[in-house]
Amino acid sequence: MSDREDFSMRFRIALGLLVLGVAPAWAEVPRVAASIAPVQSLVASVMGDLGTPALIVSSGASPHGYALKPSQARSLQDAALVVWVGPALETFLVAPLERLSPQAKRLALTSLPGVRLLPLRQGGDWEPHDHEHDHETGAADHEEHDHDDDHDHEAGGIDPHLWLDPTNAQVLVGAVADALADLDPEHAPTYRANAAATKTRLEGLDRALQERLAPVRGRSFLVFHDGYQYLEARYGLTGVGAITLHPETPPGAQRMRQIRERLKTQGVACIFAEPQFSPAMVHTVAEGTPAHTSTLDPLGAAHPPGPALYEQTLNDLGRALAECLTP
Known part of the structure; x- marks a missing residue:
């Protein structure tokens, strides 16, 4: 025939x-929901032309303290697969997942075997990295621990911003392909081929970022909130502190004085704002100091959701860091 x-x-x-x-x-193709834009982008790369995963948190919003909308609740209710970072970041999703998606398969990035996890840094001022305590994880090791954490920087918690390490993104891509292949065996070869192509692109992205950021290792910088530890660890960068411990809570007068003292003693070259939050505090801190200001966007607010967003977001981060930190 x-x-x-x-x-x-x-x-x-x-x-x-x-x-x-x-x-x-x-x-038939399973309906999929993904929590934040970088995660949705990686899932979309695996699904390819077969479907588009629903996005729960738009890239212009922050997952810290997010409130679920009715349309997003429907996406969860309809989903056969939900992909998220985990309870350590999207605390707002824990109850809705149990209520709206009890039968859905769930993938939490924080619980995938092979993912590199870093502990939360305590306080807003950090010393140079010591990553001998970095570790990989499996679901059996961390599932219960994750459900006990929120994003309040409690002692012993994990840093949930782990999508900013492209090697973690590769782990997620493989896990998504396996989950979709189980749910939809008819299209398993397509999911796995798309995942392999995505991993190849992520390897190239990682090499490009290593090359771009190597010249600015050792140049100190300050961030709006502690969301970039994985990027710092992967590329040997020198973040020395965060303006605020909690993104939704502005720092008090005492904290502002501490930050300005930090600028003097650490020789901070750049202070980074985020598009999800007002830049006013960053400009206030930088005023009267030699530090430059710029913006880091961990969620890809400048780009439309889709397969390209993850790589665009990481490239934007690399570009902003290199440009602001270069003497």
Whole structure:
């Protein structure tokens, strides 16, 4: 039988089933929901032309303290697969997942075997990195621990911003392909081929960032909130502190004095704002100091959701760091 005859037969079968009110199994693709834009981007890369995962938190919003909208609740309710960072970041999703998606398969990035996890840094001032305590994790080791954490920087917690390490993104891509292949065996070869191509691109992205950021290692910088530890660890960067411990809570007068003292003693070259929050505090801190200001966007607010967003976001971060930290 020729390819054309095979396609014609499949089409007639599908049409007949639709007339009977039965959808052919080979036409079904699982509905997927993803929590934040960088995660949704990686999932979209695996799904390719077969479907588009729903995005829960728009890239212009912060997942810290987010409130779920009715349309997003429906996306969770309809999903066969939900992909998120985990309770350490999207605390607002814990109860809705139990209530709206009890039957859905869930992938939490913080619980995937092979993911590199870093502990939360305590306070807003940090010493140079000591990553001998970095570790990889498996679901059995951290699932219970994750559910006990929120993003209040409690002692012993994990830093949930782990998508900013491209090697962690590669782990997620493989796990998503496996999950989709289980749910949709008909398209398993496509999911796995898309995942392999995505991993190759992520390896290239990692090499490019290593090359771009190597010249600014050792140049100190301050961030709005402690969301970049994975980027710092992966590329040997020197973040020395955060303006605020909690993104939604502005620092008090005493903290502002501490920050300005930090600027003097650490020779901070740059202070970074974030588009999800007002830049006013960053400009106030930098005023009267030699430090430059710029913006780091960990969520890709400048880009439309889709397969390209993750790489665009990481490239933007690399560009902003290199440009602001270069003497």
